[in-house]
Amino acid sequence: xxxxxxxxxxxxxxxxDVLRGASLRxxxxxxxxxxxxxxxxxxxxxxxxxxxxNRRRGSVRLDGDDPALLSAAERxxxxxxxxxxxxxxxxxxxxxxxALGRFAHGASPERLGNEDAAAVERALVACDLQRLADRPxxxxxxxxxCRAHMARAMAGEASILLADEPTEALDPLHQxxxxxxxxxxxxxxxxxxxxxxxxxxxxxxxxxxxWMRDGRIVADGPPDQTLTPERMAEVYDVxxxxxxxxxxWVVAVTGPA
Amino acid sequence: MTDRGVLLALxxxxxxxxxxxxxxxSTSLGVDRVLAALAGGGSAGDxxxxxxxRLPRAVAALVVGAALxxxxxxxxxxxxxPLAEPGVLGVSAAAALGATTVIYxxxxxxxxxxxxxxxxxxxxxxxxxLTAAARRVGSVVTLILVGVGLSSFAGSLTALLxxxxxxxxxxxxxxxxxxxxxxxxxxxxxLPAAPFLAAGLAIxxxxxxxxxxxxxxxxxxxxxxxxxxxxxxxxVLGAGLATGAAVAIAGAIGFVGIVAPHLVRPLxxxxxxxxxxxxxxxxxxxxxxxxxGVRWAPPDAExxxxxxxxxxxxxxxxxxxxxxxxxxx
Numbered sequence: 001x002x003x004x005x006x007x008x009x010x011x012x013x014x015x016x017d018v019l020r021g022a023s024l025r026x027x028x029x030x031x032x033x034x035x036x037x038x039x040x041x042x043x044x045x046x047x048x049x050x051x052x053x054n055r056r057r058g059s060v061r062l063d064g065d066d067p068a069l070l071s072a073a074e075r076x077x078x079x080x081x082x083x084x085x086x087x088x089x090x091x092x093x094x095x096x097x098x099a100l101g102r103f104a105h106g107a108s109p110e111r112l113g114n115e116d117a118a119a120v121e122r123a124l125v126a127c128d129l130q131r132l133a134d135r136p137x138x139x140x141x142x143x144x145x146c147r148a149h150m151a152r153a154m155a156g157e158a159s160i161l162l163a164d165e166p167t168e169a170l171d172p173l174h175q176x177x178x179x180x181x182x183x184x185x186x187x188x189x190x191x192x193x194x195x196x197x198x199x200x201x202x203x204x205x206x207x208x209x210x211w212m213r214d215g216r217i218v219a220d221g222p223p224d225q226t227l228t229p230e231r232m233a234e235v236y237d238v239x240x241x242x243x244x245x246x247x248x249w250v251v252a253v254t255g256p257a
Numbered sequence: 258m259t260d261r262g263v264l265l266a267l268x269x270x271x272x273x274x275x276x277x278x279x280x281x282x283s284t285s286l287g288v289d290r291v292l293a294a295l296a297g298g299g300s301a302g303d304x305x306x307x308x309x310x311r312l313p314r315a316v317a318a319l320v321v322g323a324a325l326x327x328x329x330x331x332x333x334x335x336x337x338x339p340l341a342e343p344g345v346l347g348v349s350a351a352a353a354l355g356a357t358t359v360i361y362x363x364x365x366x367x368x369x370x371x372x373x374x375x376x377x378x379x380x381x382x383x384x385x386x387l388t389a390a391a392r393r394v395g396s397v398v399t400l401i402l403v404g405v406g407l408s409s410f411a412g413s414l415t416a417l418l419x420x421x422x423x424x425x426x427x428x429x430x431x432x433x434x435x436x437x438x439x440x441x442x443x444x445x446x447x448l449p450a451a452p453f454l455a456a457g458l459a460i461x462x463x464x465x466x467x468x469x470x471x472x473x474x475x476x477x478x479x480x481x482x483x484x485x486x487x488x489x490x491x492x493v494l495g496a497g498l499a500t501g502a503a504v505a506i507a508g509a510i511g512f513v514g515i516v517a518p519h520l521v522r523p524l525x526x527x528x529x530x531x532x533x534x535x536x537x538x539x540x541x542x543x544x545x546x547x548x549x550g551v552r553w554a555p556p557d558a559e560x561x562x563x564x565x566x567x568x569x570x571x572x573x574x575x576x577x578x579x580x581x582x583x584x585x586x
Contacts, residue, residue, distance in 0.1 A: 050479075050480070052476070052479060071484070072479065072482045072483060072484045072485075073482040073484075074482075075482065076480065076481050076482025077482070080480070081477075081479075081480030081481075082480070083474070083476040083477055083480060085474065085476065086473070086474070086477060087337075087473070087474040087477075088472060088473070089337030089338075089471065089472045089473075089474070089529075090337075090472050090522070090527040090528070090529060091527050092472055092526065092527055092528060093526050096469075096526055096528055097472070097473075100469060100470050100472065100473060100481055101481060103466075103469075103470045103481040103482050103483065104481060104482030108466050108469050108528075108530060109469055109526075109528050109530075109531075110260060110525075110528065110530075110531055136527070152473075152481075156481065
């Protein structure tokens with residue numbers, strides 16, 4: 001069982017309070033989606049969890065340890081991170097790019113131990129990439145490339161996955177595919193904290209929605225308790241119609257609040 | 258071809274080129290006489306020609322090329338930029354500035370280590386400055402421009418120092434430092450720089466694994482567990498030592514650090530860590546061959562190795578720059 005506890009975390013960058021006391025908890029088998037407008041501090045919260053920015057106050061505990069105090073490799077073995085911006089400086093083969101997810105285990109693309117090779121293979125299979133494994137990344141479509149990045153994040157087999165807008169710039173089908181992958185990762189016994197912009201998509205897949213505004217979590221709970229027109233107005237400043245249809249959600253934004 | 262295959266093929270080519278370098282020169286020696294001299298036999302004159310003139314010069318070209326090739330490959334991996342290279346970024350020019358400073362102000366007499374140490378200090382200052390600049394500017398094009406500026410600045414300072422030097426100097430001395438040459442090098446000339454060069458290469462190889470992960474960008478690399486400050490320190494230190502030592506031996510030779518990694522990359526599936534060793538061998542091979550070309554030219558032409566390297570390398574630089582796709586990050 002893995003448990004990530006974020007308590008009252010505050011971060012100040014260039015004299016701006018980007019986080020003002022955010023608290024959150026993610027457990028194994030949980031998919032928690034962070035929702036909130038641009039600049040709410042969602043990315044910064046992920047970076048604060050990883051220890052990539054300094055906290056002004058508050059605590060982060062991953063099974064009792066502060067990730068910021070772990071070595072980079074130890075942290076990466078326990079926390080997997082898919083950043084929002086995903087540049088690829090060189091056209092690596094898909095298999096080699098996914099293998100970079102094993103870096104913290106001491107592997108490099110041309111030297112994979114048995115366990116590393118098996119983990120890479122599992123990630124390729126989970127993300128349906130076997131057919132593309134030997135293709136250079138710069139020949140993939142947007143959806144395929146996104147799956148390759150997901151596979152990279154999964155190959156480390158960390159118990160908690162942090163993903164920052166993994167569906168950005170994807171069409172609806174590929175958005176569902178990527179969320180299904182993350183759902184399956186959580187169902188396999190891991191925790192996932194995912195930043196998304198689509199409330200309906202989030203509600204379809206998440207166990208909990210954490211709503212962020214101005215550097216704080218203003219609401220946190222299952223979709224049917226927290227996804228309301230009032231919340232959309234409070235968090236995003238928009239008028240919205242919210243309807244639940246069986247497993248699915250429809251969120252229609254009709255204008256500014 | 259596997260990585261091992263690539264390395265073996267390059268190593269074989271390097272040995273062939275070294276042998277060829279021993280055969281070429283103003284005194285014509287047959288294969289039998291060169292082989293005899295290499296084995297320690299033959300006439301005393303033949304041994305002098307082979308062991309004290311031709312082989313040291315070829316070995317100088319080889320190690321200088323290896324240092325520049327490995328430095329170029331590492332800097333490209335760190336900065337995620339195929340145009341990064343000690344010559345283009347001004348690291349070589351800064352090293353030459355360090356070297357000329359000690360020579361023309363008489364400090365070089367203080368000890369044989371003073372020259373390579375000064376060159377290394379210049380190179381280290383330049384790599385540290387560039388790495389700091391790279392973190393601020395973000396854009397790869399801007400960084401190259403910073404390097405071009407640094408290169409011109411260090412070059413003009415070198416020229417200024419020589420103009421003001423208390424000791425007389427010749428124009429050809431200045432050209433040797435700015436264009437680079439391995440003419441008249443003996444093994445004794447290589448010795449003081451050798452430890453710096455070896456240490457630089459060792460450090461670059463120690464830091465190469467992080468370069469693969471840097472393909473994902475700095476945020477991505479930090480995410481998969483790269484100790485970024487350590488990787489940066491290793492590349493800055495390694496490239497500074499290796500380039501400084503190379504410049505102490507041969508002056509500033511440009512572009513070979515771009516050409517070799519560029520040719521090698523497709524053979525190793527574009528993995529930056531795997532470009533290091535083959536780039537070092539290929540850059541060494543290129544300079545050994547280019548120096549054979551230099552020696553074939555009429556002796557009074559005074560053709561410089563750096564000129565030949567730039568003739569081969571500059572068009573490749575332009576070609577890479579022109580067909581580079583615009584990418585984010």
